[in-house]
Amino acid sequence: xxxxxxxxxxxxxxxxxxxxRGIKSWMFTLDHKRIxxxxxxxxxxxxxxxxxxxxxxxxxxxxxxxxxxxxxxxxNQAFTLHGAIMVFLVIIPSIPGALGNFVLPIMLGAKDVAxxxxxxxxxxLWVTGAFLSVYALLAGGFDTGWTFYTPYSTTTETAGVIPxxxxxxxxxxxxIFTGLNFVVxxxxxxxxxMTWFRMPLLLWALYATALIQVLATPVLGITLLLLIIxxxxxxxIFDPGMGGDPVLFQHFFWFYSHPAVYIMILxxxxxxxxxxxxxxxxxxxxxxxxxxxxxxxxxxxxxxWGHHMFTSGQSELMNVVFSFITFSVAIPSAIxxxxxxxxxxxxxxxxxxxxxxxxxxMFLFTIGGLTGLPLGTLNVDIHLHDTYFVVAHFHYVxxxxxxxxxxxxxxxxxxxxxxxxxxxxxxxxxxxxxxxxFNVTFFTQFMLGSQGMPRRYYMYQPEFQTYHVISTMxxxxxxxxxxxxxxxxxxxxxxxxxxxxxxWGGRSLEWQCTSPPPHDNFSTTPSVGNPYDFSDVRWNEAxxxxxxxxxxxxxxxxx
Amino acid sequence: MRxxxxxxxxxxxxxxxxxxxxxxxxxxxxxxxxxxxxxLLFVSTIFGYLFVRVENxxxxxxxxxxxxPTILLYSTVALLLSSWTMHLALRAxxxxxxxxxxxxxxxxxxxxxxxxxxxxxxxxxxxxxLTISTGLYAWMFYVFTxxxxxxxxxxxxxxxxxxxxxxxxxxxxxxFGGVLCTxxxxxxxxxxxxVLYLTLLLGSR
Numbered sequence: 001x002x003x004x005x006x007x008x009x010x011x012x013x014x015x016x017x018x019x020x021r022g023i024k025s026w027m028f029t030l031d032h033k034r035i036x037x038x039x040x041x042x043x044x045x046x047x048x049x050x051x052x053x054x055x056x057x058x059x060x061x062x063x064x065x066x067x068x069x070x071x072x073x074x075x076n077q078a079f080t081l082h083g084a085i086m087v088f089l090v091i092i093p094s095i096p097g098a099l100g101n102f103v104l105p106i107m108l109g110a111k112d113v114a115x116x117x118x119x120x121x122x123x124x125l126w127v128t129g130a131f132l133s134v135y136a137l138l139a140g141g142f143d144t145g146w147t148f149y150t151p152y153s154t155t156t157e158t159a160g161v162i163p164x165x166x167x168x169x170x171x172x173x174x175x176i177f178t179g180l181n182f183v184v185x186x187x188x189x190x191x192x193x194m195t196w197f198r199m200p201l202l203l204w205a206l207y208a209t210a211l212i213q214v215l216a217t218p219v220l221g222i223t224l225l226l227l228i229i230x231x232x233x234x235x236x237i238f239d240p241g242m243g244g245d246p247v248l249f250q251h252f253f254w255f256y257s258h259p260a261v262y263i264m265i266l267x268x269x270x271x272x273x274x275x276x277x278x279x280x281x282x283x284x285x286x287x288x289x290x291x292x293x294x295x296x297x298x299x300x301x302x303x304x305w306g307h308h309m310f311t312s313g314q315s316e317l318m319n320v321v322f323s324f325i326t327f328s329v330a331i332p333s334a335i336x337x338x339x340x341x342x343x344x345x346x347x348x349x350x351x352x353x354x355x356x357x358x359x360x361x362m363f364l365f366t367i368g369g370l371t372g373l374p375l376g377t378l379n380v381d382i383h384l385h386d387t388y389f390v391v392a393h394f395h396y397v398x399x400x401x402x403x404x405x406x407x408x409x410x411x412x413x414x415x416x417x418x419x420x421x422x423x424x425x426x427x428x429x430x431x432x433x434x435x436x437x438f439n440v441t442f443f444t445q446f447m448l449g450s451q452g453m454p455r456r457y458y459m460y461q462p463e464f465q466t467y468h469v470i471s472t473m474x475x476x477x478x479x480x481x482x483x484x485x486x487x488x489x490x491x492x493x494x495x496x497x498x499x500x501x502x503x504w505g506g507r508s509l510e511w512q513c514t515s516p517p518p519h520d521n522f523s524t525t526p527s528v529g530n531p532y533d534f535s536d537v538r539w540n541e542a543x544x545x546x547x548x549x550x551x552x553x554x555x556x557x558x559x
Numbered sequence: 560m561r562x563x564x565x566x567x568x569x570x571x572x573x574x575x576x577x578x579x580x581x582x583x584x585x586x587x588x589x590x591x592x593x594x595x596x597x598x599l600l601f602v603s604t605i606f607g608y609l610f611v612r613v614e615n616x617x618x619x620x621x622x623x624x625x626x627x628p629t630i631l632l633y634s635t636v637a638l639l640l641s642s643w644t645m646h647l648a649l650r651a652x653x654x655x656x657x658x659x660x661x662x663x664x665x666x667x668x669x670x671x672x673x674x675x676x677x678x679x680x681x682x683x684x685x686x687x688x689l690t691i692s693t694g695l696y697a698w699m700f701y702v703f704t705x706x707x708x709x710x711x712x713x714x715x716x717x718x719x720x721x722x723x724x725x726x727x728x729x730x731x732x733x734x735f736g737g738v739l740c741t742x743x744x745x746x747x748x749x750x751x752x753x754v755l756y757l758t759l760l761l762g763s764r
Binding site for chain 1: 572573574575576581584585586588589592593595596597599600603604607610611614615618691692694695697698702706
């Protein structure tokens with residue numbers, strides 16, 4: 001790793017990576033940056049495993065009939081594992097845990113999150129949850145689907161159900177404590193001058209996310225606990241034979257899991273707000289609208305869970321109400337997309353890797369969002385429910401948006417995190433492969449779904465095979481893209497050019513400290529201004545990076 | 560840092576706050592949020608009960624299940640008393656008075672007494688052949704009392720740690736955050752138990 005001593009802004013030579021040495025200094029670190037890096041490594045490792053299961057599923061689907069190398073039960077386990085790992089171990093903790101932990105305190109101008117020990121504890125809860133999931137896999141696997149719907153999850157014979165449900169329970173508390181930490185940090189650790197409306201939009205998004213994490217996850221916790229008790233003792237709150245109701249499970253589950261969708265997407269939107277503004281060097285358009293739309297999405301998120309249950313036998317009145325509120329979510333989402341577009345307009349756009357991911361996000365999120373509308377329409381949903389249309393829709397939002405934003409964010413902050421520059425050439429190639437592969441994989445699935453291909457099936461009608469083959473090819477293309485990405489990022493760690501403090505011309509506080517940042521984040525108290533006022537940012541040829549021109553006439557704080 | 564002196568590096572930054580007052584403020588806010596989380600846990604459990612109760616309105620009390628044992632009344636009193644001693648401990652800690660240790664110890668004792676009584680209530684019901692698998696009525700009883708007891712048991716850990724410090728009279732006007740957070744948690748458990756107990760009483764008729 002490099003040391004950062006000549007980056008112009010800071011005189012200190014310490015950086016958080018080399019501040020203390022040895023494995024123990026990492027395992028028991030209280031530094032939010034190191035905890036962020038540990039999250040990043042763990043989440044990416046889980047992403048690799050979850051991706052392998054996705055490839056197994058896609059490879060099976062190349063042929064419509066039975067195959068010798070994976071039987072139907074194993075197939076059920078493969079897609080369950082793919083879903084459970086990707087949702088609970090990857091996407092939910094990815095942006096808050098990894099990037100959020102790293103950049104939130106620095107962006108805010110704080111030394112750390114409010115409760116550093118709680119932060120480390122959250123990370124180890126994540127590790128515990130991950131180990132329980134692995135144990136579940138070894139103990140006999142689980143094939144319930146990632147949603148653990150009863151009565152299936154209480155009656156299936158796979159022995160891994162209780163361990164994995166316990167694992168998700170623990171992961172839930174990891175998420176709650178991260179959210180709690182972020183809320184208190186943003187309330188209590190803003191330095192003088194950092195008003196709410198001077199916070200970068202990522203912080204607004206993380207704040208809205210943290211509120212959902214804190215308010216929704218306990219409901220999942222109790223649901224999973226009841227599920228464990230039901231499975232272990234045979235009592236029947238979810239069992240109609242004993243007076244219980246499986247629909248209650250669905251209400252409970254989606255009361256968490258729909259907001260959880262926004263736990264996944266909101267931080268992604270925050271990252272995109274940063275990427276779009278910084279890489280087009282233009283004041284973000286409609287700052288307050290973007291900020292408040294995050295809060296609006298957080299509020300709406302609690303009112304739409306019933307749209308997962310249009311076919312579960314809830315009353316028609318509830319269906320209509322949930323359908324109506326579901327459409328309302330389109331408003332704050334569209335506000336964001338249009339504001340990003342307006343930010344790009346007449347901006348000095350640099351098409352580097354991070355920006356390409358940002359643009360990919362806007363494209364994919366628009367498709368993902370717009371295909372949500374037909375699914376929110378009652379009569380159309382009856383036809384599309386549990387088909388590949390739904391699969392394609394949520395992959396556009398979960399993967400095409402949340403994960404792409406995560407990858408974009410990794411590129412955006414990579415120089416800051418590790419003090420090295422990656423290869424933009426290979427970065428663009430990786431991004432292109434992922435983008436093309438993603439669309440080939442999942443756009444095809446819209447066609448499959450609208451023609452009636454149900455999700456989660458091991459065997460299917462031969463007329464669907466062409467689409468399935470195309471989709472699988474897309475998945476391989478995407479996998480190749482991610483391998484390229486992993487390769488050049490790892491390469492950059494050892495051979496990358498040393499990163500300047502501010503490689504992209506960002507104006508928020510994290511670009512004012514060295515790359516990588518010192519242990520205390522700032523050697524001198526940073527000056528807080530409009531995080532999107534790029535008028536005084538100048539390119540410095542000698543440092544190969546941007547710096548803030550102290551002689552520039554400060555423009556008016558436009559919000 | 561005091562409780563875990565060895566595992567963290569000597570120069571580790573335990574708190575990012577510059578002043579004790581700011582840190583205290585943040586801890587209190589964090590505790591409030593944590594209590595909201597726990598409240599949601601209990602509220603959704605009660606919601607689950609109401610959901611199945613409404614669906615089974617006519618069959619809920621089939622077979623004349625035994626009502627909550629009278630022993631729960633005594634345990635309720637014990638818990639209320641422990642809340643009171645906790646409050647006295649907090650006031651003593653705020654002023655740095657010696658009495659803090661005594662009152663913390665009393666709270667700890669009452670907490671253990673409460674748990675013992677809850678256990679007796681379980682034993683009594685099991686002797687009356689009401690186990691958790693009997694039906695949804697029994698489910699309600701055991702899940703409510705069990706969930707609450709788990710939180711009391713969890714609360715014993717901070718209670719033990721703060722009691723140990725209070726015995727040495729270590730809390731004073733500038734440093735009583737530990738007692739405050741424990742007290743907040745304890746009063747919350749008290750309130751949650753009252754709500755659960757009332758729901759149990761109403762649910763048994």
